[in-house]
Amino acid sequence: MAVNDNPALAGARWRTSSRSSGNGGNCVEVADNLPHVVGVRDSKNPSGPALIFSPAAWRAFLATVDKP
Structure with missing residues (x-):
């Protein structure tokens, strides 16, 4: 099933992670607008x-990866 066909992600608004900038295009996108x-x-x-x-x-x- 393509991601666009997955009903769990219907209406997802994808954004590039702020932690992904400046690494040659290896970016992660997150959709955290769904309930x-x-x-x-x-x-x-x-x-x-x-x-x-x-x-x-x-x-x-996030709590784990944000620790200094």
């Missing part, structure tokens, strides 16, 4: 696969 899921995909392949997280799992991930 029940957070999507993550490769900006170089927007119609390819995406990871889908629950909002709680995404917050836990």
